Amino acid sequence: MTTRFGASALAHLIGFAILAAFAASRPSPGQAQSADLVLCDRLAADPADPDKPADVRGVAEIAAADVPTALKFCRSAAGGSRRALYQLGRAQAANQQMPEAVATYRKAADRGSSSAMVELGVLLATGHGIAKDDDQARRLFSRAAEAGNPRGVVNLAALSKAGGPQADPVKSRALLAKAAEANSAEAQYQLGLMMADGTGGPQDDVAARGLFEKAAGQGHAGALERMGAFSLSGRGGPQDKSAARAYFEKAAALGNDDARAALKRAECPYVIKDKRGNVVTNLCF
Structure with missing residues (x-):
């Protein structure tokens, strides 16, 4: 067991040494932004985010050990990428910084991130980290659905079942078909x-x-x-x-x-x- 722990710790240190060397070797401001985004994607990309490039795998949950690094690189990349801004919100939520996460999700949603709309809508629908507001959640889910985000369509339907205006199943199916084609x-x-x-x-x-x-x-x-x-x-x-x-x-x-x-x-x-x-x-x- 001691040997496995040592190997794991060494691999962890080597991994961050590679990240540090990669970051230190960035030659220009434009390339620096790109490198920060690559590292932000590696640690905090959402597998279900329509903005995510196909070659980025994403993580369902940000590993606790990766949260500080994700915060650093996503914050650096957020100025030039709405995807990174959304991923910064994910890192903040993983770090239990809910007021900061809510504010970041709002900014990302304002910049057109449908995944940020969904995450913010979930927080509003559940009252987690923010005052519960089903009407605002419904508007966000609707915006995300119109943008082709399948989670927006599904969550809008779920919120409709819980009360309030019913989602149009014909429209929901059409929106899902559009996202499925992508x-x-x-x-x-x-x-x-x-x-x-x-x-x-x-x-x-x-x-x-x-x-x-x-x-x-x-x-x-x-x-x-x-x-x-x-x-x-x-x-x-x-x-x-x-x-x-x-x-x-x-x-x-x-x-x-x-x-x-x-x-x-x-x-x-x-x-x-x-x-x-x-x-x-x-x-x-």
Whole structure:
């Protein structure tokens, strides 16, 4: 264990030494801005941000050890990039600097960042770090949706279900289709769900499966689970139990609870229910 810790610590130090050397070697102000943005992207990019370049992977959550460095480089790059400004807000939120994060998200949203609109809308809808304001949250989600951000569309629909004006499912489907064409995995997944259910337009299992397959190819956990379910039942295409299991395993590895339940059902297919029909347990043989 001591050896592994030492190797990990050494790798961590080497990594930051490389970052420091990279930053120190920047030859001009214009190139300095670009280098800061590269480092900001590496540590704080949002995988679901439509502004993110395709070659930037992004991180679902900024690692605690990376927060100080992300704050530094994103702050430096924020003047010339709305993406970096949004990522600075993410770093501030990760550092529990909520007033600063809210202010930064507002600035990024004013500069057209649809992801900042979504994050600020979430804070307003939940009252986290700011006074709760559903009307303002709805306006932000609507702006993000109009900009083609799939999370804006989904959150607008969710807020509508919680009360207030209902989102137009036809319009939501059209907005998701636009984002799906831009290869957004989340939009492909959400549009697939609408097509599978016949929400906002005709029901189409084949098209839904095609969208799930595209999103699954990008590692989307929900789409992987849906591909497993569609492959298992033969819905929208050929039935393939081996492929279904592979999809479920990939989704489960990414934390999808429905996929984990599907794997358990496959291993333990006999269900014991109580007199009310509630599932008590699964039997494995």
